Amino acid sequence: MSVPSSKNKWLTKDVFNWSLFDFANSTFATIIVAFVYAIYFKKVVALNEPVADFYWSTAINISMIIVAVLSPVLGAASDHFSCKKKYLFFFTFLCIISTAFLYFITEGMVLWGMILFILANIGFQAGLGFYDAFIKEISEHKNYNRVSSLGYAVGYLGSLASLAAVIVLQDTPRLTFLACAGMFLLFSLPIFLFVKEKKKEAEVEPGNFVKIGFKRTIETLKHIKNFRNIKLFLFSYFLYIDGVNTIIFFSANFAQTTLNFSIADLILFFIIVQVTALLGSFLFGWIADKTSTKKTLIFIILSWAVLTLMVFFANDKTTFLVIGAFAGTFLGSSQALSRSFFGKLIPDEKKTEFYGFYSLFEKTSTILGPLTFGLVSWLTGNQRYAVLSIIVFFVAGFLLFRKVKENPDPVLPDGV
Template sequence: MNKDNEKVRVFIWSLFDFANTSYSIVVVTFLYAVYFKQTVLSRQPIGDFYWSIGTSVSMFITALISPILGAIADYSAGKKRFLLVFTLACIISTSLLYFVNKGDVFLGLLLFIIANVGFEAGLVFYDSFLPELTAPKNYGRVSGYGFAMGYLGSLTTLAIVYPFITNNLIKESFPISALVFLIFSLPLFLFLKENKNNIEKKESFLRIGFFRVFNTVTNLKKYKNLTLFLISFFFYIEGVNTVIFFSGNYATTTLNFSLGQLIVFFLIVQSTAILGSLLFGFIADSFGQKKSLISSLIIWIFTILIAFVTSDKNSSVVIRVSNYFNITIEQFGNYSFYFVGLLAGSVMGATQSTSRSLMSKLTPFDKKTEFFGFYSFFGKSSAILGPLVFGYVSFISGDQRLAILTINIFFFIGLFILTYVKDN
């Protein structure tokens, strides 16, 4: 492959990461997540539980369909076609969130579920382009470029919707986010070519999909190392997904962050995520994806513990440190959470991008989309349990600090299993 041509293809591909994070930052992580609890549910504690139901249902649907869709796409070389369908589903549903008002719990959840299924299922086909773009030795950095572009897209989207936020036009930010997604996703559909399979379609795509998935499942014993990685991925990405879904709600509920403070927090997260994605991409290619992942998970565990300790206003540690620096306990809590955002951002994109590059490395090339369907299955099905555990513990205890500790359980289990994965 011509190097200049490869660079162009990688840039066009990474623009989709730039595009789709306009949805994830506005809807999943920040504005709609907060709007749903504060406005739609009038700050009721059960808001966390309802939000966890929405995320879990959408992830459950995605987990069910991803392997089948991936197998069909491998057979028909129809990645772009499927990606377009799910992208449009996400964009249209995100635009319609504008019509969700106070008390519209069912409508708010339904549109969010459709949008999130579109977003998450589309990633199956987007991620599977990676092995076609570059050589295996470059998977880490190319995957890192994609996530760095994604977080750059988040920063750009935040800058675009900032005037709407300051003028309390929160609902208007949802169609704006959808428009950004639409515009910057177009280059992939217009200019990026995929490898074609010359296959006569003698059977229905649905039957082919089920047959290939069944065949892969029954032959998983041939891919023991890949299976071990997917199980590890299931647990540690559980923690990452839960942080993404609940960080905004945690900041507003437990720390009483204003929208202005939330903007600062997410600017910190997105900025450090760009650097982290690029840095860990080079580390992964130079020292190995497994070592890079282990490092990121250790940082995650440390980050969750800091968030737990520093958000307790009655803690002797918090009181002593606040007195030492001559600041109020509230100020110390805010500054500490900004530091938590810095740490989380540095490994958020890194964990996801390194996982994607290791998956590309371990996957048979002729089954790339099908196996990325299973990668999505493990990732999305994991996001069913984590948010539900967080939402349920938060609801029954009335304390999000206890709920945040459950995240580290998943990081510990994932880290332990990862140590047994072979990374050549």
């Protein structure tokens, strides 16, 4: 597949078909991770016991640790053999099947409820590294912000479609798990059917997939000291995206437990967040193109810290809904611009491998944040203190990110 020339528009068929996968996986992120299953697990499966938050954060952590270990190795090997799509398909299928089987989870089935969620989340999270790496094949460097922002915007359309399914099936929440699996399957098909993976022109050295993956990962780790700018970004990303992901995991839980949101209130909250997130993806993508991606991300990170502090003091539903509207504008943009910013820093020859490291830092970050939130909530019996702890991640992430160079010298595959 050839990369679009500068004369072509940035919105190509490949870009559109690629973006539909964001629509597909957003159904899982909304229905399973952030909303229906997250609440169903606590209220029904875990019988609303005080330890339910800890069970949920443990399931998240186990899945993230597994993905964190797998991502760089699989990414390195898929770069070597040019087989991103094959592994994207495997993990997508794992997520879809496991999600469908959540239909059979009922009261008290904590262990099976955790196991199926862990498998589904492994499929969802592991696939993202392969999906993200396609951005360097379907788009030019100058269009990364637009393309990445489009993906997240289309993803939020998927979230709105998911909420429509939730509204229709709100009296039978288990059916929403089947609806999620069906939508994920349907909208993931375009990337598998129509987007071609760029194959290496040089002859590929034969060998065991896993062995080569470990070999290339170890080589990169040995040279990681030479990738100082990339290393700085990854550690800063580890911190600030930890705060974002923790908010995603526990927002519905906090709204219902602390502010007594009803299901109707939660649906309204998520509609507001998804609409503003869609708009924010385009707005801040445009701002980043007009100013700089780094300055835009700094503003977004600091805004997250302020909004998190406001949640600590929120005492009524209206205030929380207003905060949610502002948070939504930063949600898609913080993810989209981070993805495109990283794409500008890494060498083309190791794109999937480095996006594997990107995935590793993102996934391991979601171990610390949710675990901190779950433990603080459990030990204090007050979710507000758990919310306050999230601010630390945004502040620390900002302090590191401001040292990252936005336009460094070109990076060779070995970092020198």
